[in-house]
Amino acid sequence: MEGVDHLADERNKAEFDVDEMKIVWAGSRHAFEVSDRIARLVASDPVNFLNSLLVFVLHLVFEKSDRARLGRKELFKNTLKKCAHAWKRIIELRLTEEEAGRLRFFVDQPAFVDLHWGMFVPAIKGQGTEEQQKKWLSLASKMQIIGCYAQTELGHGSNVQGLETTATFDPKTDEFVVHSPTQTSSKWWPGGLGKVSTHAVVYARLITDGKDYGVHGFIVQLRSLEDHSPLPNIIVGDIGTKMGNGAYNSMDNGFLMFDQVRIPRDQMLMRVAKVTREGKYVPSDVPKQLMYGTMVFVRQTIVADASNALSRAVCIATRYSAVRRQFGARNGGSETQVIDYKTQQNRLFPLLASAYAFRFVGEWLKWLYTDVTERLQASDFATLPEAHACTAGLKSLTTTATADGIEECRKLCGGHGYLWCSGLPELFAVYVPACTYEGDNVVLQLQVARFLMKTVAQLGSGKAPVGTTAYMARAEHLLQCRSGVQKAEDWLNPAAVLEAFEARALRMAVTCVKNLSKFENQEQGFSELLAELVEAAIAHCQLIVVSKFIAKLEQDIGGKGVKKQLNNLCYIYALYILHKHLGDFLSTNSITPKQASLANDQLRSLYSQVRPNAVALVDAFNYTDHYLGSVLGRYDGNVYPKLFEEAWKDPLNDSVVPDGYHEYIRPLIKQQLRTARL
Amino acid sequence: MEGVDHLADERNKAEFDVDEMKIVWAGSRHAFEVSDRIARLVASDPVNFLNSLLVFVLHLVFEKSDRARLGRKELFKNTLKKCAHAWKRIIELRLTEEEAGRLRFFVDQPAFVDLHWGMFVPAIKGQGTEEQQKKWLSLASKMQIIGCYAQTELGHGSNVQGLETTATFDPKTDEFVVHSPTQTSSKWWPGGLGKVSTHAVVYARLITDGKDYGVHGFIVQLRSLEDHSPLPNIIVGDIGTKMGNGAYNSMDNGFLMFDQVRIPRDQMLMRVAKVTREGKYVPSDVPKQLMYGTMVFVRQTIVADASNALSRAVCIATRYSAVRRQFGARNGGSETQVIDYKTQQNRLFPLLASAYAFRFVGEWLKWLYTDVTERLQASDFATLPEAHACTAGLKSLTTTATADGIEECRKLCGGHGYLWCSGLPELFAVYVPACTYEGDNVVLQLQVARFLMKTVAQLGSGKAPVGTTAYMARAEHLLQCRSGVQKAEDWLNPAAVLEAFEARALRMAVTCVKNLSKFENQEQGFSELLAELVEAAIAHCQLIVVSKFIAKLEQDIGGKGVKKQLNNLCYIYALYILHKHLGDFLSTNSITPKQASLANDQLRSLYSQVRPNAVALVDAFNYTDHYLGSVLGRYDGNVYPKLFEEAWKDPLNDSVVPDGYHEYIRPLIKQQLRTARL
Known part of the structure; x- marks a missing residue:
């Protein structure tokens, strides 16, 4: 039944203009068009090559269904x-930077290039002097060198100040001596380091004249540009298999040890500080x-990635869920x-809404980053602490919810979600590191909490809270207001929803401040109350997400029915x-149990309204079947025959009788194990 | 530093007798001794064999660290x-059934034998006549035949009554004709089916004399006992790669289609019904x-597995967490x-407690199963519905919490938890199907909810609620009582805790009954309120877990400090x-916000008390390093050097310069891609 759209009925039900929604999702018509064009290019990019019979055959280089x-x-x-092929196409087609980025995105296979473009190049841009940028970026931008970002060590992750690698200046030779003094100081995890990178930005403690100036970045060449062998006194390799089939195993996360490796002084990144x-x-x-600007930038891209995943x-x-049927058949x-x-619906639609x-x-x-930069x-620097806290919190909130949400989606597909070809196990395995890298999610919420405690403490001091904490200026009102919700529909009133979220967030923060004040030692109090501080931070971040969604609705959004769906x-x-988080809302008296029950009623009614639009709402993401990489999620809904096709491709089906039968199965059922040589 | 116990300090801190706790955990001294002996056997079972140089070498057959x-x-x-080796050892050592079961458990690799012993044999025992049992069990018990359990179909999981496979009686030949009428009727998922099983218990709609009598079990031979090829008109194979590295990919989950396959009439399992x-x-x-007795049995083993995993x-x-250090260094x-x-602690200790x-x-x-059987x-049959609901709910509750808990433990190990050799990614991948098989976890909670609704409706009818619902007899009190907790320590009072849990569970169930009564059509109401019904069911099941833990504490438990820890x-x-679930407790007024805050205070205090005992409390599980299969969880805590050892074993480290360098890396950095043949 190729060519038949098994989900056509679902699509016909939609009450809004899907094409317009695609543009809202993409962010702009331009962004949509670039994405759409590049996604199709990647999905269908053919290469002609001569096979062993000297016949030209068509081959899809970016095929990924064989990955497991x-x-x-x-x-x-x-x-x-x-x-290599992607880079070749980027050059041949003279793609813009934006287009090249989309191309790597749609190739959808973790690789050293992600770190080269995503960390190595930005590190030099951010921390290198103009001269350094000129020299190194011209090499890196043509990929004449390939770089990675070597910060994390075997024994040191979140605590960057605890890194052990040293870079000691030797004035005799005008060089830094980079060294790994212990096993735990080995660099461990950097992507692209294990097998590919020719260079790295290495973070090490700068020591000069006997004094430790803390962690700084250095450009270190790791491998020969002629034969790719590691340079002398450098031990480097891959750290081994990671979670999941396919997934991040396409990446050469690596380890790296230095035994007194010398680099020229000018390979210290000297924008912020230099050694003479x-x-x-x-x-x-x-x-x-x-x-901090860089951090805001990186975390903003992580939030964008969360919505993608x-x-x-x-x-x-x-x-x-629209294809699959269970129970409830009547009269055959x-x-x-x-x-x-x-x-x-109760499990799926909140995730759709979260996306x-x-x-x-x-x-x-993205706007915030522009604002901060300006x-x-x-x-x-006045808004910087707020912007920093806010991006840290949103990175934590969205990545946690996304990782959990992917796994929930897998469960929502029943047993078949467990098949690799459902696409969900690999998506989870590829995504979940986002909860840990660029700041562990719990550690980040503690940073938010510290900022909130400070903000609350300063209320009334005349220093007005800014940005996403501006609501705290209305503390007097928010600490005593009572929600006016009286019927289910009142929960569709933006002011009512915002007030409930603001009251909850502020009251939790204020309670933390009060509880902290009971401790003589503030740091001890902070450490004792970590768990509730994290909850207060989360409450604040959820308010941000809700308020930005509501703000979006206030924008001019065209297209039949689009705004209604949003x-x-x-x-x-x-x-x-x-x-x-009902416990939060009730224990802070931000709402009453009765109002909570009305919210549930309203939620059920909203589910019914979304139901006929659900398939169209995911069509609006405009994902090709190639990018989606899921038999269950095929656009045409033709799931079951395709599951069979995938199954037949498994190596175990190469032969009817499996390898090992004669050695291990036959002796077993013939009761000849005793004499069998196993 | 081989042989050094890096966790010795932790072990010395313990305030209780670990050996006694091991026995409490195992359930009895006997159970402990069997487990301990067999675990060591599996961990160290050596085989001598002649290698290619004709030298005898020692080889650990049950080694599993190379699995990924x-x-x-x-x-x-x-x-x-x-x-094969395990079965050989079972015969050589004349192991008892209990010992053989433990051996398979500690081999710890999903395999066809799990289904043979866990589903095929029990199905025949439960559904076969005495004559059938005699014939088939004598073959199966020696593994002269290998069986699997073929129920689930490609398009039919939870809804067993919707299965499509037919077994039509042909009186002319005294045979059943087993047939797969559609693609979705293909059996899909049964473990051991894909490549190994010679026989299966196949579930199919029994049709005789033109009438459909619903789903029954049939023994069907699938493969030749001589050359293992599938019998005529049977299409069988493996369904392909599943979630995770290693994990369930050691199992040949299979598909199976019948094209009018004939089997003798007496291969219908005829204990409950027969065809003449x-x-x-x-x-x-x-x-x-x-x-139902069988179901209670199977689900009880699933709950036991949850605590294992x-x-x-x-x-x-x-x-x-005891080995790893981050932040907080003072004075070097x-x-x-x-x-x-x-x-x-806030994330880890509740999981320790849950285990x-x-x-x-x-x-x-286990006791309940004995009771039901008697x-x-x-x-x-009076207690059967209650026992059935209770096992369904506990299966759902414990498997969901365990799957989530394993993933949480992985995150608690920071970045290194993402390495396959941490053991956690594979443990998760192997475990998580338990949320789906033997009843989808949400579907099961709905069964519990239905039972609770019935029980509540019958309150006051003179029919007293039994077993785990007995507390509902005190509805009058529980609907209006107020928790008497006034200080944090009051939360250590079993009566106070039980009452809060009972009030919450009952009030939620009663609210559901009330809300259901607002619908004219009960079924429509049930379907509309599914989400809150599930929550009420979960509340009831959590009460069961808490009350059985409290009941355990009332038993005679010896050993220094053991009871205190429990x-x-x-x-x-x-x-x-x-x-x-604070929202539940507060919205039902089972406790006040103030009491909730006291509960948190008490929780923090309990964490401090558990802290010095944490490592000893996990030592009490008595897992060998072999079974644990984790570099991070090693008994001796010697983590970092061992991570390096594992890394070096990765195939990517076979060569310093990776395969693919000449084709894809060198042309890239030498700017020769344009002419490269990719």
Whole structure:
């Protein structure tokens, strides 16, 4: 039944203009068009080559459905091939930077290039002097060198200040001596380091004239540009298999040890501080805060990634929930589509709403980054702590929810979600490191909590809270207000929802401040109350997501029915969070049990409104079947025949009687094990 | 530093007798001794064999640390070998059934034998006549035939009554004709089916004389006992790669289609109903309820498995949390052990407590199964619905919490938890199907909810609620009581805790009944309120777990400090659940916000009491390093050097310059891609 759209009925039900929604999702018509064009290019990029019979055959280089069947070495080689081919196409087609980025995105295979472009190049841009940038970026931008970002060590992750690697200045030779003094000081995890990178930005403690100036970045060449062998006194390799089939095993995360490796002084990244020929440490006049700008940038992209990953999982689960039927057959008719069950809606639709919510808060973060950059250039650092806390919290919130949401989507697909070809196990395995890298999610919420405690403490001091904490200025009102919700529909009132979220967040923060004040030693109190501080931080971050979704709805959004759908999703998100964290709302008296029950009623009604639009709402993500990589999530819904096709490809089906039968199965059933040589 | 115990300090801190705790955990001294002996056997079973140089070498057949590096075919062959060797040892050592079961458990590699012993044999025992049992069990018990359990179909999982496979009686030949009428009727998922099983118990709709009598079991031979080829008109194969590295990919989950396959009439399992020579369908006088007994049995083993899997993850995370240090170094001293952070304790210790809680509720379920069996034999079916609901709910509750808990433990290990050699990714992948098989977890809670609705409706009718619902008889009191907790320590009072849990569970159930009554059509109401019904069911099941833990504490438990530790864990479990579901407790007015805050205070205090005992509490599980299979969870805590050892074994480290360098890396950095043949 190729060519038949098994989900056509679902698509016909939609009450809004899907094409317009695609543009809202993409952020702009331009962004949509670039994504759409590049996604199709990657999905169908053919290469002609002569096969062994000297016949030209068509081959899709970016094919990825065989990924789980490749051993580690094959998978890695396949990745190298895709990266090389991608770069070749980028050059041939003269793609812009934006287009090249989308191309790597749609190739969808973790690889050393991610770190080269995503960490190595930005590190030099951010921390290198103009001269350094000129030299190194011209090499890196053509990939004449390939770089990675070597910060994390075997024994040191979150605590960057605890890194052990040293870079000691030797004034005799005008060099730094980079050294790994212990086994735990070995660099461990950097992507692209294990087998590919020719260079790295290495973070090490700068020591000069006997004094430790803390962690700084250095450009270190790791491998010969001629034969790729590691340079002398460098031990480097791959750290081994990681979670999941395929997944991050295409990446050569590596380890790296230095035995007194010498590099020229000018390979220290010197924008913020330099070491002179004489070995004097001299901070530059570039404000240190500039570094925070980079952090805001990186975390903003992580939030955008969260909405990508979650929407992908939701797309698979939604389509398959419309295909799959269980129970409820009457008079020999079809069974009920599982998407019609309230339990399924109750788990799936909040994730659909979250995908949209994270999309819009990500969009807003992009604006925040621009704002922060402009202010930094004007040496205005006033909003920086708030922007920093806010991005830290949103990174934590969205990545945790996304990882959990992908796994929930997998469960929502029933048993078949457990098959690799459902796409969900690999999506989870590839995504979940986001909860740990660029700041462990719990550690980040503690940073938010510290900022909130400070903000609350300063209320009334005349220093007005800014940005996402501006609501705290209304503390007097928020500490005593009572929610006016009286019927279910009142929960569709943005002011009512915002007030409930603001009251809850502020009251939790204020309670933490009070509880902290009971301790003589503030730090001890902080450490004792860590768990409730994290909860207060989360409450604040959820308020941000809800408020940015509501703000989005206030924008001019065209297209038949589009705004209506977004409105439904916004309140699903808010009321789902309200229900999930009901304990917070009730214990702070932000709402009453009766109002909570009305919120549930409203939520159920919203589910019914979303139901006929669900498939169209995931179509709006505009994912190709290639990118989605899921038999269950196929656009045409033709799931079951395709599951069979995939099954037949398994190596175990190469032969009818499996390898090992004669040695291990036959002796067993013939009762001849005693004499068998196992 | 081989031989040094890096966790000795932790072990010295313990305030209780670990050896006695091991016996409590195992359930009895006998159970402990069997487990301990067999675990060591598996961990160290050597085989001498002649290598290619004709030298005798020692080889550990049950070695499993190479599992992630094996391709699908190699992994499968390795599994066949382990199964054959295990059976050989079982025969050589004349192991008892109990010992053989433990041996398979400690081999710890999903395999066809699990289904042969766990499903095929029990199905024949439960559903076969005495004659059938005699014939088939004598073959199966020697493994002269290997069987699997073929129920689930490609398009039909939870809804067994919707299965499509047919077995039509042909009176002309006295045979059943087994047939797969559609693609979705293909059997799909049965373990051991894909490549190994010679026989299967196949579930199919029994049709005789033109009438469909619903789903029944049939023994069908699938493969030749001589050359293992599938019998005529049978299409069978493996369904392909599943989630995770290693993990369930050692199992040949299979698909199976019949094209009019004939089997003798006496291969229908005829204990409950039979078809006569003439084709008449005759139910036997064996009560159908007997089947529920089997279900209670299977689900009880699943709950026991939950405590195994969760305790394993907790053991790894606890030991590594004691090894790992981050932040907080003062004056150049060591950093703080991460287990000392309250955020870590707040996530880890409830899981430690849950592992113990599930252990004891599993123990109690074992008793329940005996009780049910005895009653069934006396034709007393009164307690059966309650026992059935209770096992369904506990299966759902414990498997969900365990799957989530394993993943949480992985995150608690920071970045290194993402390495395959941490043991946690594979443990998760192997465990998580338990949430889906033997009843989807949400579907099961709905069964519990239905039972609760019925029980509440019958209150006051004179029919007293039994077993785990007995508390509902005190509805009048529980609907209006107010918790008397006034200070944190009051939360250590079993009566106070039980009453809060009982009030919450009952009030939620009663609210559901009330809300249901607002609908004219009960079924429509049920479907509309599915989400809150599930929550009420979960509340009831959590009460069961808490009450069985408290009941355990009332038993005679010896050993220095053992009871004290269990007491701490019991209240950690209860108060953690209370905090996690605070919305339930507050919205039902079962406790006040102030009391909730006191519960948190008490929880923190309990964490401090558990802290010095944490490593000893996981030592009490008595897992060998072989079984644990985790570099991070090693008994001796010697983590970092061993991580390096594992890394070096990765195939990517076979060569310094990776395969693919000349084709894909060199042309890239030498700017020669344009002419390269990719």
